[in-house]
Amino acid sequence: MRTRWLLAVAATAAVLLGACANSDADDQPGEKEAPTIALFLPESKTTRYEAFDRPLFEAKVKALCAECKLLYSNADQDAAKQQQQVEAALTQGADVLVLDAVDAGAVAPLVNQAKQKDIPVIAYDRLISGISYEYYVSFNNVRVGEMQGQALLDALNAAGTTAKGQIVMINGSPTDPSSADYKAGAHNVLDGKVKIGREFDTPDWSPDKAQQEMEQAITALGRDSVVGVLSANDGMAGGAIAAMKRAGYATLPPITGQDAELAAVQRILTGEQHMTIYLDIRREAEQAAELAVALGRGEQPAAPAKVDNGTAQIPAYLLDPVPVTADKIKDTIVKDGFYQAADICTTAVAAACAKAGIQ
Known part of the structure; x- marks a missing residue:
């Protein structure tokens, strides 16, 4: 009887441990079925950002991941405003940040906030310096x-x-x-x-x-x-x-x-x-969207190049002008x-x- 009781306890414990493990796996950052992707653009005086970058990026994300949630912010060339926007997105549960920085030399602390939460970052169009992150997408x-x-x-x-x-x-x-x-x-x-x-x-x-x-x-x-x-x-x-x-x-x-x-x-x-x-802004925006969706699903595709940002070699996609x-x-x-x-x-x-x- 004691042997049967011990076997029953062991089986129950194994089921509970398996359930906990599955729950932990489900909760891992960057592996959500419906990730939240946040796009941050720097200004609107240059017509490309609102006329092309934003709609092309959003359309590609939705084509690849209909269930993905999108957050969007334009900083109007105000670095302090962009900081507030990024921090708000992190509070709202963003799983991936795609950041075209107003001041790319001063946003390392924001990227670090994301890293502390295991949130991957893509530097879009402008190379962010002073810290490592997942990808850089731009032109030569x-x-x-x-x-x-x-x-x-x-x-x-x-x-x-x-x-x-x-x-x-x-x-x-x-x-x-x-x-x-x-x-x-x-x-x-x-x-x-x-x-x-x-x-x-x-x-x-x-x-x-x-x-x-x-x-x-x-x-x-x-x-x-x-x-x-x-x-x-x-x-x-x-x-x-x-x-x-x-x-x-x-x-x-x-x-x-x-x-x-x-x-x-x-x-x-x-x-x-x-x-x-x-x-070719379409290629740039869609490449960033593809990487954002992949990162949101826990994937990390190999990049064809690397760029030195002064602190790290950043995996990069550099398009031809x-x-x-x-x-x-x-x-x-x-x-x-x-x-x-x-x-x-x-x-x-x-x-x-x-x-x-x-x-």
Whole structure:
């Protein structure tokens, strides 16, 4: 009898232990059937974030994981606001953070808060420094700057103005590490080949501040001496172009950009802007979404590259940028469906579209 009683107790204990183990497994961070994924974007002055990054990311998450819950926040270029948003998401039970940091050099404490809760982090578009984390998804940013610099240099050489004046460099936000990469890439190409008359780091990537910087440069250097402008993105290019028009330029000097904003694509067709860098934001957003869903399910796919953020080697997905001038719009931006021809070819741009074969 005692033997049977001992066997019964042992069997009951085994069942209870198995149940506890299964319960523990079910409660492991990052292994939920319906994980909560939080996306944080830095600002809305650059049109891509609300027009492309957010909807593309959210659509891909829902396509891969219909039961997943999404949290979204835009910091409006306010680092303190973004801190509150991240902390709120952690309180709400976020299982994965996808973070495009306002100040990528100062968010390590936020990433550390997530690490303490075993919440994985993906640095999106901007490389976060000072701490290790799961993934970095972006473009080859130094290459972006090199492409901008080379496009400007080619335009100056074609016009025969390389040695006849100076250029103005309008870089992005000093708190964005991608901006430093763009600047470094541009200098790789331009240094020693053209005179840089004025160079600015533009807080918040603000088009209004870029316009003010360009106005200052024209006043300091003289209108006729400015032969080209290296603008790190399309929004700031628009500000610089407004300044040059206001200064009375009969013909605008070549100016670069990035992001393939609709207004910039139209300016390129009409000759006001020389080029843009086309970033396949769909691929970037969908890659981040795929990784977020995988992390939420307890998976960790191998990344094809690693990037040194000063503290750790971060597994990375780095996509290729594409330089686009007027003759390339049809076979890149339109062909990929980034914009429809009808979106680009408004009445004011119709003749330029016809010339470029865009219908």
